[in-house]
Amino acid sequence: MRDGVVVAEQLSKNFVSGDGTPTVVFNDLSFVAAGGAMTAITGPSGCGKSTLLYCLSGLEQPSQGNVWVLGEELTKKNQRNLALFRRSHIGFVFQSYNLVPSMTVRDNILLPLTLSHRKVDQGSIDALMDKFHLSGHDNDAASSLSGGEQQRVSLIRTLVADPDVVFADEPTGALDQKSGQLVFSQLRDFSHRPGKCVVVVTHDLRLARQCDVVYTMSDGGFVASGNVEEQA
Numbered sequence: 001m002r003d004g005v006v007v008a009e010q011l012s013k014n015f016v017s018g019d020g021t022p023t024v025v026f027n028d029l030s031f032v033a034a035g036g037a038m039t040a041i042t043g044p045s046g047c048g049k050s051t052l053l054y055c056l057s058g059l060e061q062p063s064q065g066n067v068w069v070l071g072e073e074l075t076k077k078n079q080r081n082l083a084l085f086r087r088s089h090i091g092f093v094f095q096s097y098n099l100v101p102s103m104t105v106r107d108n109i110l111l112p113l114t115l116s117h118r119k120v121d122q123g124s125i126d127a128l129m130d131k132f133h134l135s136g137h138d139n140d141a142a143s144s145l146s147g148g149e150q151q152r153v154s155l156i157r158t159l160v161a162d163p164d165v166v167f168a169d170e171p172t173g174a175l176d177q178k179s180g181q182l183v184f185s186q187l188r189d190f191s192h193r194p195g196k197c198v199v200v201v202t203h204d205l206r207l208a209r210q211c212d213v214v215y216t217m218s219d220g221g222f223v224a225s226g227n228v229e230e231q232a
C-alpha cells in the first residue's frame with residue numbers, strides 16, 4: 001500500500017443492468033489522497049465520479065480492488081466494523097444533502113452526534129451557522145430551506161462531527177458562485193488542518209484549481225492527475 005490517508009489500488013466497479021448487460025463504470029484505478037491536503041476528482045457528467053467517491057468512502061463495495069483509509073483496509077471489513085469505522089473517522093457530504101426534511105436545521109446538525117452519543121459543542125455550531133450565513137434558521141424545518149441553504153446545513157452537519165476524512169460530492173452544486181466559494185474555502189481550510197484530509201468531486205474547474213491535487217476522469221479511467229500546474 002502506498003502512503004496516503006486515502007489509498008485505492010486496482011479499483012474497478014461494474015453494474016449489471018436488468019437485462020444482464022454489464023456496465024463498467026471504471027477499471028483498474030489507482031488513487032492517493034494525502035493528509036493535510038485537498039484532492040479533487042473532476043470529469044464530465046456520468047463518468048463515474050460519485051461512484052468512485054462511494055467506493056473510496058466505504059459506502060459502496062468496489063467490484064475489484066482495495067481501499068485503505070487511515071491505513072485500515074475498508075474492503076476487508078465486515079458491515080459492522082465498516083459502519084463503526086465510518087462513524088468515527090469519515091464524513092460524507094452528499095450531492096443531494098440527505099437532510100431529514102421534517103426535522104429542524106439544528107436537529108439535523110445534531111443528529112450524527114446524538115446517534116453516536118458524542119459531546120455537543122453548541123458554540124462551534126453557532127460559529128459555523130454564522131460563517132455559512134444561516135444564523136436565525138436553527139428552528140426552521142430543513143424542508144423550508146432553499147437548496148443552497150440545505151447544502152450548507154449538510155456541510156455543517158459533517159464538520160461538527162469532526163471527522164478525519166471528508167468526502168464531498170459536488171458540495172457547491174446548488175450554490176451561486178459567491179456562496180460556492182465560501183463553502184469551498186471552508187472545506188479547504190479544514191483539509192489543511194493537521195491530520196485532516198478532504199476528497200472533493202467537482203465539475204467546476206475554477207474550484208478544482210484551488211485544490212492541492214486534481215484527478216481528471218474520463219471513460220472509466222483517470223486521464224490526468226497531479227497538481228494543477230502539472231496539468232496546465
Ligand code: ADP
Pocket residue numbers: 015016023025043044045046047048049050051052
Ligand atoms: P458522475 O458522478 O460522474 O456523474 P456516476 O458515478 O453517478 O457519475 O455514474 C457513472 C455511471 O454509473 C453512469 O453511467 C450511471 O448510470 C452508472 N451507475 C451509477 N450508479 C449505478 C447503479 N446503482 N446501478 C447501475 N448503474 C449505475
Ligand code: MG
Pocket residue numbers: 049050051095169
Ligand atoms: Mg455525481
